[in-house]
Amino acid sequence: MLSPKGREEIQRLLEGGLVEDWAEAETTLRNVTRMLLTTRPDLLRLYFEPQAWREITSWPQKKAANAIIAALRTGVVDALGRPEIVNRDQARFYLLCFQDDLTERVDHWCRDHPEECPRRAARERRGLDHDHDADT
Template sequence: MLSPKGREEIERLLEGGLVHDWGEAETTLRNVTRMLLTTRPDLLRLYFTPEAWEQITAWPQKKAANAIIAALRTGVVDTLGRPAIANREQARFYLLCFQDDLTERVDAWCREHPEECPRRSRKRTTALPDDSYT
């Protein structure tokens, strides 16, 4: 999905020393994407293959923006060599890439670290005690 130019820009971002952890990576990607979408969509287009950009621009604006950020997140993970998950923040970042293989890695990590799992816990319904009906 990312073009060589897009991968190069991610490498520059990571080498620039502005990103020290997964949370900063998320914030930086969101800020860069927001800035480029509003001021330089022509430049952002160069980060993607022509086929991917054509598909992205056919989607509604919010879906397109989310796809762009997810692709850039995946580019960060790929550039770093898809490191093993070390903490909740990294697991969350991997989930937000929306890649099946990364989601499977998060699921495996969550089984080993259930207290740190970034997935939202679903509300559990509990039955009322029998005497509460009286």
């Protein structure tokens, strides 16, 4: 989905210290994407293969923006060599890539770290963690 230019720009961000931690990476990507979408969509277009960009821009605005940020997140994970998950922020970042293989890795990590699992926190915020409530 990302073009060589997109991968190059992600590498530049990484070399500039984007991923000192995964939460910071998420914030930086969102800010960069928001800035490019509002001021330089012509430049952002170059980050994607032409067919992918045509598809993305045919979608409603919110769906398109979410696809763009997910693709950029995946580009970060790929550029870093898809490292093993070591903390909740990284697991959350992987989930937000919306890639099946990364989601499977998060699920595996969550089995070993249930208290840190980002999926658990989401269930509790929505009040859906019935099994947990029954155990306490």
